[in-house]
Amino acid sequence: MEIDSAIRNCGDRRLQIKYQNATYVIRRAFALYEYAGFPSSICPLALVLGCAVGFCFLSFRIAIAISFASYGHASHLPATLTSPPGGPPDITTRRPTRHHHQASLSGLRTVHPNQLFAMNSSPCGRTVTVSGSDEDQWFVGQRNQSWTPTWLPPDARMPEFQQVAFSFNGGKDSTVLLHLLRAGYFLYQKEMGSFNGNMDSVLKCPIRTIYFETTSTFPEINSFTHETAASYDLQLDIIRLDFKSGLVALLKEKTTKAIFLGTRIGDPNAVGQEQFSPSSDGWPPFMRVNPILDWSYRDVWAFILTCKVPYCILYDKGYTSIGSIYDTDPNASLCIPHHSGNKETFKPAYLLSDGRLERAGRVKKPASKNGNVPIMSNGLMNVNRHQNCSFSASIIAVGDEILGEFVQAEASRGELGRAEVSLGEYLASMSEYLASMGE
Ligand SMILES: Cc1cc2nc3c(=O)[nH]c(=O)nc-3n(C[C@H](O)[C@H](O)[C@H](O)COP(=O)(O)O)c2cc1C
Numbered sequence: 001m002e003i004d005s006a007i008r009n010c011g012d013r014r015l016q017i018k019y020q021n022a023t024y025v026i027r028r029a030f031a032l033y034e035y036a037g038f039p040s041s042i043c044p045l046a047l048v049l050g051c052a053v054g055f056c057f058l059s060f061r062i063a064i065a066i067s068f069a070s071y072g073h074a075s076h077l078p079a080t081l082t083s084p085p086g087g088p089p090d091i092t093t094r095r096p097t098r099h100h101h102q103a104s105l106s107g108l109r110t111v112h113p114n115q116l117f118a119m120n121s122s123p124c125g126r127t128v129t130v131s132g133s134d135e136d137q138w139f140v141g142q143r144n145q146s147w148t149p150t151w152l153p154p155d156a157r158m159p160e161f162q163q164v165a166f167s168f169n170g171g172k173d174s175t176v177l178l179h180l181l182r183a184g185y186f187l188y189q190k191e192m193g194s195f196n197g198n199m200d201s202v203l204k205c206p207i208r209t210i211y212f213e214t215t216s217t218f219p220e221i222n223s224f225t226h227e228t229a230a231s232y233d234l235q236l237d238i239i240r241l242d243f244k245s246g247l248v249a250l251l252k253e254k255t256t257k258a259i260f261l262g263t264r265i266g267d268p269n270a271v272g273q274e275q276f277s278p279s280s281d282g283w284p285p286f287m288r289v290n291p292i293l294d295w296s297y298r299d300v301w302a303f304i305l306t307c308k309v310p311y312c313i314l315y316d317k318g319y320t321s322i323g324s325i326y327d328t329d330p331n332a333s334l335c336i337p338h339h340s341g342n343k344e345t346f347k348p349a350y351l352l353s354d355g356r357l358e359r360a361g362r363v364k365k366p367a368s369k370n371g372n373v374p375i376m377s378n379g380l381m382n383v384n385r386h387q388n389c390s391f392s393a394s395i396i397a398v399g400d401e402i403l404g405e406f407v408q409a410e411a412s413r414g415e416l417g418r419a420e421v422s423l424g425e426y427l428a429s430m431s432e433y434l435a436s437m438g439e
């Protein structure tokens with residue numbers, strides 16, 4: 001897998017550790033929220049998935065299916081299994097691990113590509129035997145518990161990535177996260193013994209992906225997001241609502257237990273978050289998974305450049321953190337002084353040496369004449385981002401606040417760029433100077 005090899009061979013110890021930690025968080029999230037249940041339509045069945053383990057006993061071959069999936073409540077399952085009456089001598093095993101589950105799932109797919117069987121807990125005798133084909137006999141025997149076998153139609157099979165989603169917006173942080181997810185998916189498959197050696201399957205990552213698209217999104221970001229989703233077979237859901245309403249609608253439509261985000265410490269919205277953080281009060285319930293929470297600006301670029309992954313072209317034009325067209329400019333610290341008559345140019349984002357200036361290009365500008373950013377869009381509209389902006393108004397609007405301590409405190413939490421702080425300090429010293437002049 002190209003990402004995994006690039007990191008292993010790069011010699012950047014810090015990046016290697018960041019990568020290991022992030023992919024560990026991703027694998028934990030897969031283990032916690034994926035492969036752990038069926039779609040909600042067949043909940044609350046306590047489900048047992050069959051598995052095929054080649055087993056030779058006396059003169060005939062029996063495949064024993066033992067695998068549990070219980071919608072994330074594996075601890076409620078019995079620890080031992082016994083074979084049914086008339087079957088071979090008791091086979092007792094410990095509670096299957098996720099490893100068994102994975103092995104069994106792939107085994108089952110091989111033997112019964114179109115069917116899975118599941119058991120519910122209605123009483124029907126002490127044990128049951130489920131017959132498969134002529135060659136294979138499937139059974140699950142269990143003490144103190146009885147099961148009714150239910151054959152599930154093929155479309156009830158649990159596809160991977162049913163319950164987690166990836167929030168992708170084409171920005172650099174979510175680009176890094178995309179490739180970490182691909183690497184994490186590959187490592188997880190290997191760990192579970194279900195990697196089939198087909199490298200094509202790891203070049204892609206068919207994870208459910210959500211993208212909140214607005215008319216104030218940069219067209220470059222928009223096209224990068226769509227192209228990237230197509231390149232990696234992401235299952236893209238485009239949401240044209242604000243974050244909260246969009247998530248409410250999403251959770252109504254699809255079971256979503258966890259969402260991966262490219263949030264990093266330093267983002268204003270990262271305050272108080274951990275790698276696993278439940279959504280805030282008043283938000284629909286899901287787990288926010290932040291695998292790169294502790295990554296710095298430098299780490300992000302080290303990863304992108306080391307792994308040579310494509311990123312949005314705006315970062316080559318001096319943008320270092322991208323919000324909407326109305327509040328984002330190239331970062332002034334990357335400006336290349338222009339000769340007369342020449343257009344201003346900017347160095348690429350990865351040359352920003354002080355990561356604390358990352359959000360310096362996030363400036364406050366009015367969104368439009370009436371102050372509203374329309375939500376509905378086909379996402380492909382090329383908007384003139386400077387139309388309706390009034391720069392002098394924005395300076396007057398923030399000037400008073402900048403002079404106050406409130407803004408200093410906010411700025412230290414990353415709410416405002418350092419550029420605004422310097423401006424504030426400048427205005428403050430000017431006002432002191434004017435006061436001393438008797439103004
Ligand atoms: C998938 C997703 C989940 C979010 N969950 C929460 C949440 O639980 N609580 C919250 O206050 N904001 C939540 N937000 C909003 C973000 O904290 C933040 O406002 C948004 O990502 C914009 O960040 P930006 O200003 O850096 O572009 C969520 C956003 C997304 C995309």
Ligand SMILES: Nc1ncnc2c1ncn2[C@@H]1O[C@H](COP(=O)(O)OP(=O)(O)OP(=O)(O)O)[C@@H](O)[C@H]1O
Pocket residue numbers: 167168169170171172173174175210211212213260261262263264267320321322323
């Ligand atoms: N419009 C959106 N659609 C989907 N996810 C989003 C959207 N906006 C933000 N997110 C999620 O929130 C995370 C943090 O957003 P943030 O803007 O800080 O990072 P970024 O866009 O990836 O990179 P950059 O800081 O360079 O803009 C993103 O990585 C993504 O997971």
